Amino acid sequence: MEDTQIVALYISRSEGAIWETEKKYGSYLKTIAGNLLPSTEDAEEIVNDVYLAAWDTIPPKHPSILKFYLSRIVRNLCFKRLDYLAAQKRQGNGAVLLSELEECIPDKSGDVEQTMEAKELGKLLNCFLGTLDVSDRRIFLSRYYEAMTAPQIAEKYGYSTRQVKYRLEKLRMELKRTMEKEGICP
Amino acid sequence: MKATELAKAFNEIDDAYLAELDTSEKERITMKNRKKFSRILIAAAVICLLSITAFAAEQARVNSLVVKDKAYNENYEVLKREMEKGGLDVNLPEQFTTGFRFQEVRTGEVEGTDDAGNLVMTFRELTAYYRNDNGQQVSLRMQPNLAEEGDTRTPTASKTVGGVTVNYYVDHYKFVPDGYEPSEEEQQWMQQPGNYLSYGSDEVVESAFAFLNWKTAENDFSIADMTAAINPDVLFAMAEEIIK
Numbered sequence: 493m494e495d496t497q498i499v500a501l502y503i504s505r506s507e508g509a510i511w512e513t514e515k516k517y518g519s520y521l522k523t524i525a526g527n528l529l530p531s532t533e534d535a536e537e538i539v540n541d542v543y544l545a546a547w548d549t550i551p552p553k554h555p556s557i558l559k560f561y562l563s564r565i566v567r568n569l570c571f572k573r574l575d576y577l578a579a580q581k582r583q584g585n586g587a588v589l590l591s592e593l594e595e596c597i598p599d600k601s602g603d604v605e606q607t608m609e610a611k612e613l614g615k616l617l618n619c620f621l622g623t624l625d626v627s628d629r630r631i632f633l634s635r636y637y638e639a640m641t642a643p644q645i646a647e648k649y650g651y652s653t654r655q656v657k658y659r660l661e662k663l664r665m666e667l668k669r670t671m672e673k674e675g676i677c678p
Numbered sequence: 679m680k681a682t683e684l685a686k687a688f689n690e691i692d693d694a695y696l697a698e699l700d701t702s703e704k705e706r707i708t709m710k711n712r713k714k715f716s717r718i719l720i721a722a723a724v725i726c727l728l729s730i731t732a733f734a735a736e737q738a739r740v741n742s743l744v745v746k747d748k749a750y751n752e753n754y755e756v757l758k759r760e761m762e763k764g765g766l767d768v769n770l771p772e773q774f775t776t777g778f779r780f781q782e783v784r785t786g787e788v789e790g791t792d793d794a795g796n797l798v799m800t801f802r803e804l805t806a807y808y809r810n811d812n813g814q815q816v817s818l819r820m821q822p823n824l825a826e827e828g829d830t831r832t833p834t835a836s837k838t839v840g841g842v843t844v845n846y847y848v849d850h851y852k853f854v855p856d857g858y859e860p861s862e863e864e865q866q867w868m869q870q871p872g873n874y875l876s877y878g879s880d881e882v883v884e885s886a887f888a889f890l891n892w893k894t895a896e897n898d899f900s901i902a903d904m905t906a907a908i909n910p911d912v913l914f915a916m917a918e919e920i921i922k
Contacts, residue, residue, distance in 0.1 A: 493817075493902070493904075494904040496885060496887075496904065497887055497904060500849075500851050500874065500876060500885075500887075503851075503853075503874070503876035504874045504876060515786065551876065554853060554876075557693055560693050560696050563696070564689040567685075567686070567688070567689055568686065568689065571682050571685055571686055574682070575682065589685070590681040590682060590685060591681070593681040593684045593685055594681040596684060597681065597684060610683070610686055610689070610690060611690055613683070613684065613687035613690070614687045614688075614689070614690020614691065615690070617687055617688065617690065617691060618690070618691060618692050618695070621691065621692075621695050626698055629695055629698060630698055630699060633688075633691065633695060633696065633698075633699055634699060636685070636688055637688045637691060637696065637699075638699065
């Protein structure tokens, strides 16, 4: 079923919307949640929460690309869950991903503004992505948007895991330089 | 700044970049379809396709249906084999005389639960996707006849093909901004089955979706045209080819 039709089901308050969403995107959402969260139970719970959030927000929202709308929700919910799990010291793969992103953040000892609105930071990320070629962009977003592991990315694009790790490290350093250049930190 | 803030900022990534991930996934499926064939066939061998496989289905009061597993395959031979295993005695060609050519088949295992959440039925469904040279796409969904309550909509057109009634429906949606006040005329329009007013868009947009539906004693078929731009005669012609 096409996204427009699924969205129409949400808007007409048909429960079939959730069924069709799960049918079309359940596996994709479970992959993201499963890669970020430490247990299958956590991931399944979050994916169910995504369906509920979609039900609660459409309408008034009318997403043009449902997949991206849902993927943003699942990421938000996963990071919220990770914050909660951090207190219990059981973050799983999400902690690894966050520690990698920590490397991208310039020296935090400086006194310039270290916090940016998510939208501003998003603009910077989009600019950064625009400087990359498509293959690097895919690898980078597969890791930091879809939360895929290096072996999964290697399998997806036909690289070795070592190549993927090397390119991710290189891209993280490039992002750090970009952030420094933009004055996020000295 | 915390790493979680940076991670969350990835939600602002342009859709165009995210769409590149989809493209590559499609390529990957094409590249590796050989590897996937065997897995799908193994699954098909152990599950009785398109027939309700379990439980007292004739008494089941199904509250929800959820697809637990799905797989895509771009090989027409796989579609044929899946149909044979499911006992589907219909003619689903690789290319229809209308010019629509097979693109891929999706299989899924559907689980039905009752009000208490008990599993009351399982079945397999097949959806075959076809596209023509003009880029128009239709999908044909095939699942067991679940003896659901009848459709209250009045078909736009009907034909009897080989003793089977085939109905053509067009659902009309008018997407409108929040706070939109429907006119009296629109309120009357909304009362008609198949017409829907939907809030949440930036501007008023009208869309239509077309379906050609028919049932046999065993199975339920539906051809979907998500643009409602394809001449219904073309869809009826396809149904005639499918129904022997």
